[in-house]
Amino acid sequence: MKAFTGKVAVITGAASGFGREFAVLGAKLGMKLVLADVQTEALEATAAAMQALGAEVLAQACDVRKGDQVEALAQAAMQRFGAIHLVFNNAGVGAGGLVWESTQADWEWVLGVNLWGVIHGVRVFTPLMLECAKKDPAYEGHIVNTASMAGLLTPPTMGVYNVSKHAVVALSETLYHDLMLVEAPIGASVLCPYFVQTGISQSERVRPDDVQGATPTRSQQVSQAVLEKAVSSGKVTAAEVAERTFDAIRGGQFYIYSHPQALGNVQRRMEHILSGQNPADPYETAPHVRDKLRAGLRGD
Numbered sequence: 001m002k003a004f005t006g007k008v009a010v011i012t013g014a015a016s017g018f019g020r021e022f023a024v025l026g027a028k029l030g031m032k033l034v035l036a037d038v039q040t041e042a043l044e045a046t047a048a049a050m051q052a053l054g055a056e057v058l059a060q061a062c063d064v065r066k067g068d069q070v071e072a073l074a075q076a077a078m079q080r081f082g083a084i085h086l087v088f089n090n091a092g093v094g095a096g097g098l099v100w101e102s103t104q105a106d107w108e109w110v111l112g113v114n115l116w117g118v119i120h121g122v123r124v125f126t127p128l129m130l131e132c133a134k135k136d137p138a139y140e141g142h143i144v145n146t147a148s149m150a151g152l153l154t155p156p157t158m159g160v161y162n163v164s165k166h167a168v169v170a171l172s173e174t175l176y177h178d179l180m181l182v183e184a185p186i187g188a189s190v191l192c193p194y195f196v197q198t199g200i201s202q203s204e205r206v207r208p209d210d211v212q213g214a215t216p217t218r219s220q221q222v223s224q225a226v227l228e229k230a231v232s233s234g235k236v237t238a239a240e241v242a243e244r245t246f247d248a249i250r251g252g253q254f255y256i257y258s259h260p261q262a263l264g265n266v267q268r269r270m271e272h273i274l275s276g277q278n279p280a281d282p283y284e285t286a287p288h289v290r291d292k293l294r295a296g297l298r299g300d
Contacts, residue, residue: 001086001142001187001249005030008081010073010125012064012117013091015042017198018146018191021242022088027055029246034077034084036062037091038206056081063208064091064117065109067124074124083132085139086249089121090146090191093203096223097216099159106160109211114164115171118145122175126186133185141186142249145172149194149259152266155282157223157293176254187252193241194259195234201227222296226289 009026013019015037026033027050035050037043040061047059058080062069077084093113095106126143133139150158151165172190179186201224207213216224241258248256257263268280283290 001140001252003140004086004246006032007085007140008032008034008077008083009086009088010034010036010077010084011088011090012036012062012073012121013088013146014059015039015046017200018193018196018238018241018245019088019090020046021238022090022245023050023055024053024239025242025246026050026086027053030054031086032056032081033058034073034081035059036064036073038063038208064089064120065112067116067120070117070120070124074128078128083136084125084128085132085141087121087125087129087141087143088146089118089143091117092146092148092200093206094200094227095160095203095213095220096157096227097159097220098157101217101219102160103214105211105213109207109213110160111164111167112211114161115167118168118171121145122171126175126179129186130184139185141184142189143175143186144189144191144245144249144256145175146191146193147172149192149257149262149266151190151192153269153282154279156290157219157226173254187249189245189248189254189256191241191245191256193257194236194262195230196236196238196241196258197231197234198238201231218299219297222293225296226292229292230289 009031011019011022014023014035023033033050033055035047043059047057050057060073062073091113095110129141145168147168148165150162151169154162169190176188236258245256265282272280
């Protein structure tokens, strides 16, 4: 996808983090924006800011865990703008702790947003984009699914999150192959950021009532503290990641990384898999993170 001016972008998780920065770039490129989030006040503020940049905006509250709400978002987008060209399945939340201490509510919440949100996005928007392509010989489209480096690695005390993001990577790769198989004029990418300040470390503030968790365990508290430290010390900004994402869309690039230097950890993981060794330490190059987790679990 090379041309953006006048095209329609749908962004979930648009009220903050990567979603807001995608919207900023889309507005500056002259795109029409469909913005969705569960944070209604922040969503309204983002919509107003994009309108101030000159963009036509449709903002709609949407819990991406719910297929009917994603379908309603798509219907509203088509009614308002008549086509959809670029989709960011971006909404995401985080939860940590030793994997056996995660409650059913934890699993339902994180998988609901991080995985089912992307599933619904692919399921609902891809057919609409294919229909748009049939009506326009010059049509170009692209779908970006937000995963994580946790979709390529398996760091401890991040089990629920790891599972959700590994599934998003697998779904995105399959989407890419399926679109290529039918020769669709629609590209696909998966965004795998590392530690970037986006607000995901404060995900609990948007946790719905129907999946409220239990009192946090020690491991969940320690994991949260270490995550907040890592995220707050990150040097790469959400705006920079958004720039890299749009560059990848232009170039038809599938894998998008915020920290390419972290790929050495992925290589070691693959080498251990291929050689039949036990899992590689995801913190081999950052042992201080592992040591902080271990010390916290001991109560030091």
